[in-house]
Amino acid sequence: MTTAARKLGAERGPALAHGEFDVQRIRADFPILQKKIRGKPLVYLDNAATSQKPRAVIDALVRYYEESNSNVHRGVHYLSERATEEFEGARRTAQRFLNAASPHEIIFVRGTTEGINLVAHSYGRSHIGAGDEVLITGMEHHSNIVPWQMLCKEKGATLRAAPINDDGELIFEEFAKLLGPKTRLVGITHISNALGTVNPVRKIIELAHSRNVPVLVDGAQAVPHQSVDVQALDCDFYVFSGHKVFGPTGIGVLYGKSALLEAMPPYQGGGDMIRSVTFEKTVYNHLPYKFEAGTPDISGAIGLAAALDYITGIGLDKIAAYEHDVLEYATRAVSAIPGVRLIGTAREKAGVLSFLIGDVHPHDIGTILDQQGIAIRTGHHCSQPVMERFNIPATARASLALYNTKEEIDALVRGIGKVREVFA
Amino acid sequence: MSDLRDLYQDVILEHCKAPRNYREIPAADHKAEGFNPLCGDRFTVYLALDGDVIRDISFQGTGCAISKASASMMTQMLKGKTREEAEKLFGRFHDLVTGHAPASEEVELGKLAVFSGVSEFPVRVKCATLAWHTLQAALEGKQEAISTE
Known part of the structure; x- marks a missing residue:
């Protein structure tokens, strides 16, 4: 200011x-x-x-490029250490922001869309098969429809959408009916981008968990407006975009419970996500790096952290x-x-x-x-x-x-x- | 607010409220569907040709004031014209709404000149040309819905 x-x-x-x-x-x-x-x-x-x-985010980006720019997780030199420290600091900021249990449950992605695609590719392809069902709602953004549709088409599974009423609210009873023995995953928006409806995600997660179904929450429209506690919600995955919460474009967060992320295969292959590589075999890196192939959006993560600090401060x-x-x-x-x-x-x-x-x-x-x-x-x-x-x-x-x-x-x-x- | 009145001229608003030739031609020998994914505009253009002459032309669908008025006035202008004349008029109209100097002065725009204000609103060019692109698709006998994207 x-x-x-x-x-x-x-x-x-x-x-x-x-x-x-x-x-x-x-x-x-x-x-x-x-x-x-x-x-x-x-x-x-x-x-x-x-x-x-806000100025704080713009300044954080400029400061990073003027004072800290380097690649992360590799160099032994001063700047690389400093960039790594700031990047991992950003991860801890996101962890605190969502009240995740551990920083390694925070995966940096390009945004909500990539986060959902990551879960669809990695978790979805290894847990959803022919005859299975993915359950979403009638108020989802295309980014919480199309990745599941693609997955279902590939696997011979079925995508179901629970209907909404004339006020734009999820009809909970219909949702409960559609949550059946074949449901393998629920994807639901926390707040609808087109209607503004706030979904009863806690109640939905409780019901899904009582039937052993994990839940992904699309939080893109929620995090700028209200506090989110992933442990209190008990959601399995939570996704949001940096640019909708006063941060830069091109960065977002996928939160996943440790146990689920540990068991999931990598999403993309490349540098940073490996521990050792030979032409015969690759040993994957541990969390969260297993899911962060290639040089990440370092400045984006730092800018996002500045944004999260800014709204947390208010x-x-x-x-x-x-x-x-x-x-x-x-x-x-x-x-x-x-x-x-x-x-x-x-x-x-x-x-x-x-x-x-x-x-x-x-x-x-x-x-x-x-x-x-x-x-x-x-x-x-x-x-x-x-x-x-x-x-x-x-x-x-x-x-x-x-x-x-x-x-x-x-x-x-x-x-x-x-x-x-x-x-x- | 003068810019706004340049775009939303009375003639345009009037055609939006009471579009001409807003009907199906059951015996259409050409028809095509046009879609603007940006705003959800969707029109079907129907044609009945007599040799090379457009004997009847109509449209149906939903869209903004600019796209609807453009479709309506297009149908008025093209009745009785040849395919070649229609193509030329579209070229001239396209130059008008994109703010380019006309490639040829030989074609008379007539009342389509009310769309000159569109050139000040680049995002609305697709609205003004949707019906015309759909017309082209219909004349070319395209089966799939065309899209402005």
């Missing part, structure tokens, strides 16, 4: 603070939020697609409470506009407001809002089955982060007014 910004935050202090949550001070940490778009202040409401980066519970308040405000304000229909009205929601305005196509909504400096996402949000469930081709989606304000929601409401004016 610049001195000026810090001073500004301190001066505004209690007047703008939300309890102890001073959103203006947080905004000052994000350089891009000071930008104007088309001559208007940026109103960034596309956080479910990717989040903006407090995930405070972030969750603040965002809940803004989402409630947005829900009330947007649903009060004539002709607006909300898609996704679950009782437990976080971060996402998907909507339609009369019969105006979301793409037109997106263009008109963009002219006012308001960034939202329009389309199917990589969740075509969700769109099909609601019999719509697309939605307009405003998605929140800790730096969004009620004033920005007011700007969104005015923007929607403009859409209605154009299409009157």
